[in-house]
Amino acid sequence: MEETTLAVTVVVPSLLAKVTGDQRELRVPVEDGATVAQVLDRLAAEYPVFDRRVRNELGAVRRYVNLYVDGEDIRGLDGPATRIGPGQELLIIQSVAGG
Structure with missing residues (x-):
């Protein structure tokens, strides 16, 4: 991802960092009015395996993946249509399941 001041910082969990070149923070360029889905689309273009782990084949966020914009769960906002700037x-x- 290119470095820019007009960017969102995406914090990647350690389980997914191996598919982002071991990067735990990614800077994704955005414009005002961008949505979480658009940020994920940009990440998908550069990291397709990452995208398959976060979203299903229909583009929906997988049920075991939680996304937060500035600490707010997007499920309580507008989901992937949540604005992010x-x-x-x-x-x-x-989420990690185990037992």
């Missing part, structure tokens, strides 16, 4: 943070948390 320059300077904001998109935190991705991938």
Whole structure:
């Protein structure tokens, strides 16, 4: 991802960092009015395996993946249509099942 001041910081969990070149933070260029889905689309173009781990084949966020814009769960906002702008943070948390 290119470095720019008009960017969203995407925080990647350690489980997914191996498919982003071991990067835990990605800067994704955005314009005002961008959505979480558009940020994910930009990431998908550069990291297709990452995208398959975050979204299903229909483009929906997988149920075990939680996305937060500045600490707010997008499920309580507008989902992937949630607006996100320059300077904001998109935190991705991938649930881990076990027992």
